[in-house]
Ligand SMILES: NC(=O)C1=CN([C@@H]2O[C@H](COP(=O)(O)OP(=O)(O)OC[C@H]3O[C@@H](n4cnc5c(N)ncnc54)[C@H](OP(=O)(O)O)[C@@H]3O)[C@@H](O)[C@H]2O)C=CC1
């Protein structure tokens with residue numbers, strides 16, 4: 001099977017590269033943002049017309065939640081308009097699409113886990129742009145999986161996990177970490193494996209699915225677990241805080257319900273804290 005991966009040098013793209021070594025039946029074709037800018041519809045059409053792909057995994061996105069508030073046009077261009085071009089190219093060339101979306105499509109006011117049927121109502125520009133992308137894909141294409149995930153981290157790229165470990169090397173490190181949001185940290189390597197399993201299982205139960213690791217945490221809980229696993233809790237002054245100022249608002253609760261993906265696609269999902277400690281042991 002021939003697979004096109006966009007945004008290949010981002011965090012998820014690199015995890016897919018790492019995990020795909022165990023999937024010898026897949027012929028992977030990686031395109032970085034320089035090799036294929038998905039906002040350029042003509043370039044997208046050219047790559048699709050030349051490739052004869054079976055699947056496209058869209059890892060390309062505008063993911064800076066803070067910057068998106070003042071850079072709305074760019075966020076919508078990448079996360080919404082370009083997702084539309086991709087879906088149109090997929091439809092025209094009979095390519096199946098796996099697209100990644102976010103827990104930030106929800107407003108966070110629900111006090112239990114979010115299912116795929118729950119009302120979407122984003123409270124920041126990034127979330128709104130990702131929601132528009134989901135809507136375009138549903139309009140343009142039948143054979144798609146949209147996987148909404150949350151709080152991705154890994155050894156690659158820019159994420160909360162790497163930020164915490166980097167800051168902990170600074171002298172007299174004091175970290176005030178918010179307890180105001182509850183969600184699920186998700187190992188991007190686990191998501192990468194899930195994506196590759198969906199492709200190889202050749203399941204045709206297309207649609208929107210939630211995928212995160214199991215369990216829930218605040219960002220403070222997440223930071224504490226990272227430092228505990230790294231045996232660094234006594235090297236940092238870690239303070240639970242409800243005063244960390246941000247430009248973008250985040251949903252207070254964004255824990256995702258995973259029953260649909262487990263039941264319909266048969267995926268097994270690890271607990272967030274176990275997956276985190278396994279990753280840290282392996283690095
Ligand atoms: N990170 C997270 O916590 C979460 C992410 N998601 C979603 O998961 C997916 C993967 O995220 P993640 O890997 O963490 O994000 P990253 O920001 O690490 O990677 C995104 C990649 O997209 C590339 N990109 C940006 N604009 C374009 C463009 N116009 N054309 C082609 N490529 C482009 C970036 O390249 P460059 O660096 O050159 O701009 C980067 O390599 C995204 O859809 C994101 O919305 C969902 C929930 C949580």
Ligand SMILES: Cc1cn([C@H]2C[C@H](O)[C@@H](COP(=O)(O)OP(=O)(O)O[C@H]3O[C@@H](C)C(=O)[C@@H](O)[C@H]3O)O2)c(=O)[nH]c1=O
Pocket residue numbers: 063064065066101102103104149150151152159160163175176177178181219244246250
């Ligand atoms: C660095 C830092 C952050 N925070 C807070 C800010 C914020 O509320 C929370 C997380 O901060 P970040 O900026 O790392 O994460 P954020 O950009 O909100 O992460 C989101 O990214 C997008 C792409 C998604 O799709 C989401 O699922 C989610 O992972 O922690 C602190 O409280 N203290 C700190 O020192």
